[in-house]
Amino acid sequence: MAENDRSSLPIGVFDSGVGGFTVVRALRRKLPSEDIIYLGDTARVPYGTKSPETVIRYSLNNARFLHAAGIKVLVVACNTASAHSIKALRSALDIPVIGVIEPGARAACSATKNGLVGVIGTRGTVESRSYAHHISEISAGKVTTQGLACPLFVPLAEEGWLSGEVPRLTALHYMQALHAILPDMDTLVLGCTHYPLLSAVINEASSEIFGHSVSLIDSGVSSSYVIGEILKDRGLENPDSERKGVLKTCVTDTSHIETVGELFLGEPLGTVERVDV
């Protein structure tokens, strides 16, 4: 199929679970006429605690499922999968593959004024040093990063505990830990798709601890801009720019995605199909 015949196909997005819906939310705002097929690998969630080899294997399963369904680009909405699997996915697929880390790293380099950037995420993402690597490359070594795993943020987001004392104190705890290793940080990458739900408490806690406002980078939003550019450059934009794109959601296990999905997506969820990958 010639590349421009693919323009009516959906954008494929996968994540380990429900978190990738924050990326879908950003995509739906930026590219409202595009169809999206979303795969949440809820049977094997979370990826953040698994080894690189396992994450690559799961990512290839997910990508092959979406590719077989017919997509024009693949978005890896999961930070851990983006950290480990982008190279393997680009080798395996004949369509553009976009992760959330490169766009997030680029946005952080643009946002920082003093070259001191914090990165928070799952243990897997932080230990991969993937943001650090990209930020160093993009800035030619001019931007310094420090990473911190914040495992409490995922269940806080999934429970909908987005304000109040527990999220506030948890955010203060993590910001204090970041302050100890990077006291003048002016930019913070939310390197996990769950974290944008907690951006209000993270914003408040970072101002309190650092004594000045810190720019928060939502990698999902940054990615939606990059994806928009790729579709335009390659003539892959949906030809009918007036239409309202449809979102189709698939999961590998029935789960509480039906109950918490709307919180992450910011709109009603529609039907969810159970699939094997």
Add this chain to the structure above:
Amino acid sequence: MAENDRSSLPIGVFDSGVGGFTVVRALRRKLPSEDIIYLGDTARVPYGTKSPETVIRYSLNNARFLHAAGIKVLVVACNTASAHSIKALRSALDIPVIGVIEPGARAACSATKNGLVGVIGTRGTVESRSYAHHISEISAGKVTTQGLACPLFVPLAEEGWLSGEVPRLTALHYMQALHAILPDMDTLVLGCTHYPLLSAVINEASSEIFGHSVSLIDSGVSSSYVIGEILKDRGLENPDSERKGVLKTCVTDTSHIETVGELFLGEPLGTVERVDV
């Protein structure tokens, strides 16, 4: 092999991850001369958010691995796996299979004075109503239960945040929610293997909210007593009662079990082997 030839074999224990080490800790105290082989299914952790069908499939994988390694009894240390898989495991195996739910339910029925028992655990365990079912059966309907999922407790335990404001306020939040549905509760089942690590804050919060002390039931400890009785009844106790039992740990994925395992186990971890099941 005749059953009493099996007495020198280890006890097999599986869990979805590291939490089952609290059950191993109880077993090592109660039955110090027994060898134990532990399988943590860290590649597929957690089970608490997965469907019953998936949990049964994983449990059978784990059980077959341990059975093939040679064990005299199988302990299902994971509450979610105990809730869904005991029947399937007992059909599949020719050795005794002990879950944590029946012993925990029995202990709760013995401990309660007013017949009002709370059960906290993962969403999967609570939604299975497995403790409720066993408690109702054991007490011939005389004991009333209410369940509550407490998803923040698992990452708090794994992070080692066992005291301080965040665990205290989180425990108060959950106890308040239990108080709203079961105001005179006098007994609380810690229906997740991670929760015993937080028993101090749960104990304090429950006293504060309920206005009287609440008996906390650690299903792992209750199970170690039942396992001791089964070994004795069936002549399966290790013949050398003076020896010090050896613990062998296997995991399905390299993970942070090495760093947090000791916290759960209460003793140094030793070597950990990566296996496929």
